[in-house]
Amino acid sequence: MHEPFHLVMSQRPLTFPGMSSTESTAPCPRCKAPATGRFCANCGAALAGASCNACDKSLTPGARFCHHCGTSVGPVTAPGVSSRLPWLVPGIAMMILVAFLIGQRMARGSAVAAADGAPETAAPPAGMRAPDISSMSPEERASRLFDRVMRYGEQGKTDSLKIFAPMAIQAYQMMGPLDAHGRYDLGMIGVVAGNVQLARAQADTILAANKTHLLGLVLAMKAAGLRQDIKARADFQRRLVAAAPAERAKKLKEYEDHSADIDAALKTTGDAKP
Numbered sequence: 001m002h003e004p005f006h007l008v009m010s011q012r013p014l015t016f017p018g019m020s021s022t023e024s025t026a027p028c029p030r031c032k033a034p035a036t037g038r039f040c041a042n043c044g045a046a047l048a049g050a051s052c053n054a055c056d057k058s059l060t061p062g063a064r065f066c067h068h069c070g071t072s073v074g075p076v077t078a079p080g081v082s083s084r085l086p087w088l089v090p091g092i093a094m095m096i097l098v099a100f101l102i103g104q105r106m107a108r109g110s111a112v113a114a115a116d117g118a119p120e121t122a123a124p125p126a127g128m129r130a131p132d133i134s135s136m137s138p139e140e141r142a143s144r145l146f147d148r149v150m151r152y153g154e155q156g157k158t159d160s161l162k163i164f165a166p167m168a169i170q171a172y173q174m175m176g177p178l179d180a181h182g183r184y185d186l187g188m189i190g191v192v193a194g195n196v197q198l199a200r201a202q203a204d205t206i207l208a209a210n211k212t213h214l215l216g217l218v219l220a221m222k223a224a225g226l227r228q229d230i231k232a233r234a235d236f237q238r239r240l241v242a243a244a245p246a247e248r249a250k251k252l253k254e255y256e257d258h259s260a261d262i263d264a265a266l267k268t269t270g271d272a273k274p
Contacts, residue, residue: 029062142171146185153192165193180206181254184215191222199223212243215254218265240265 028035030045038050046059052066059066136144145168152161172178172186183202190198200223206216217240224233244266248255255262 138171138175142168142175142182142185145171146189149189149192161193165189165195169198180209180213180215181257184219184254184258187219187223191219191226194226196223196226199226212239212247214240214244214247214262215258217243218258218261221265221268237265237268 026035026048027033028040028042028045028047031040031043033040033042035041035047038047039045040047046061046063048061050059050061051057052059055066057066145164149161149164149168152158152164168189169186172182172189175182178186183206187199187202187206190196190202199219203216203219203223206213207220210216217236221233221236221240224230224236240262244262248262
């Protein structure tokens with residue numbers, strides 16, 4: 001005997017075109033919004049039965065990242081985009097901030113020069129923006145930021161120093177393996193910013209490769225001065241004085257670029273100042 005049609009229909013779940021009978025109809029485990037499919041349309045969290053787009057492993061319901069490979073959970077995007085996005089956003093933001101601050105600094109400098117009666121440089125043509133460091137090579141970005149940090153240190157502008165020192169450190173770290181010259185510059189950023197560990201680590205690395213390298217000895221002196229270790233500072237200075245004639249005869253580019261630092265360290269009176 002056949003059951004009435006209306007009773008049969010009431011016992012069967014309704015389906016629609018494009019809806020799979022295996023799709024979850026439970027609320028999203030993360031935001032509690034009604035959800036179907038593999039990912040919540042409201043918050044993007046994984047639903048029951050979802051798998052990672054990168055490693056194809058099963059995802060925990062409510063997860064926002066795969067606990068196997070760390071890939072962001074969500075619908076499939078262009079290959080590699082989801083894995084690179086978390087790194088691209090901070091980098092782009094940093095570059096935009098640097099360009100903005102450089103532009104502000106240039107504008108303030110022009111205003112001060114005009115107020116003091118000093119000749120101003122020609123204004124950039126209409127529509128021209130501040131220098132965009134994102135178009136520079138890693139070496140050029142690091143060099144520009146190093147000069148700025150050193151200038152702020154000399155001028156005692158601690159607020160600006162706090163902003164640009166971390167940017168400069170990151171720029172040097174992005175350059176890859178550093179030579180002695182790069183390590184000295186990075187260590188000097190640490191000296192100016194008061195980061196004893198950074199300065200000391202760069203000095204130790206330089207001297208581990210060449211125990212008589214003048215910039216390594218100068219940086220070691222400065223790091224010892226920061227930590228108020230007068231004895232260590234004096235020992236490094238004695239090594240610097242002994243090594244200077246032979247090392248300077250090598251005429252290394254880093255010695256020429258930082259000759260003033262070497263001269264000042266050779267003439268120091270032995271106090272604990274960096």
